[in-house]
Amino acid sequence: MRNLWNLLVRYHIAVVFVILQGIALTWFIGSHGYPRGRWVQLSLEWQGEWNQRLSQWQRLSDLDDLNRELLAENAVLRADLHSARGDAIQSAYQGAEVIRCTWKSTSNQIILNKGTKHGVRTGQGILQANRIVGRVIEASENYALALPLINSSIEWSVRIGATGPVARLVWEGGDVSRAMIYDVPRSTLISPGDSILSSGFQGYFSPGLLVGSVANEAPDFDGQFLNVPISLAVDFRAIRYVQITAIQGQVEIDTLSNRRGHNAP
Structure with missing residues (x-):
């Protein structure tokens, strides 16, 4: 209390000035039509601008929530579609959000907001609207670390078109x-725009993904x-x-493959 009193004594001139300014401004606005109208206009302008920004932020937040809902729904629908078509290789899907993605290095990485408690494990593939992004190489309880196609330390098995030869895909930086x-056979007929698809041989993805x-x-x-x-x-x-x-069945396939590799002569 003593400190507050000493502070008021030290700055009493400034305090009195602010109080008098406030009284004068209140009287001026209350007794003059135009300044009061102008003050109201400025106040409305400021409030309108603020409310508009709040509305925009709210819409962005709503869109973000909607995107998450659509992502989860698309994952379910995609799994149902593969099942209905009777695809030879069945896959399960779940949505995730990219919380970090690098692209300026030769060792680029992606971090996702899903981890082991969501069922994520090493070796799972990552897609964006049926287009290949990369694969998971590590997972903690809540997050997953993935290598994208744009990482020069990894090769990918791809196929040229639906029935063309299998080749190696490499990103070399830049x-x-x-x-x-x-490793595309020289006899292969290739034209600009031909699709490059997943071969399915590495076990990260179903075949035929773009x-x-x-x-x-x-x-x-x-x-x-x-x-x-x-x-x-x-x-x-x-992204x-x-x-x-x-x-589905990839864990069993990997186990069988590893067992055969250990027992091979």
Whole structure:
């Protein structure tokens, strides 16, 4: 209390000035029509601007919630669609949000807001609207770490078209919208725009999912093979919502494969 009193004594002139200014402003606004009208206009303008911003933030929040709901619904519908079509390889899907994605390095990573308590495990694939994004390499209780296509340390098995040959996809750094596929037989007929699809051989994805398309550039000749530049289907600089896919029976397949590998002569 003593400190408050000492503070008031020290700054009493400023305090009195502020009080008198407030009284004068109140009297001026109350006794003059135009200034009062102008004050009301300014107040309405400020309140309107503030309310508009609040409304925009609320709409963005509502859209964010709606996107999450649609993501979960799409995951269920996609699983039902594969089941109804009688696909040979059945997959389960769940939605996730990208909370971090790097694209300026050669060792880019993605972090998702789903972890082991949501059923996420190492080796599961990541999709965006049936387009391949990457695969999970580590999972904690609440989060998952994934390697995207735009990571130069990993290769991907792809197929040219629905019935074409299988090849290796590698991202070598630089442009995050481009990659290369290698080991394409020289006799393969390739045209710009041809689809590059998942082969399904690595176990991360079902076959036939879109990876990208052949770029409008001439392939490089490497002996009996072609090196073909492609355009990736996913925009990694704008990615936000994805689906985590789990191939049914994959754990059993991996266990069998590992067991055979250990017992091989």
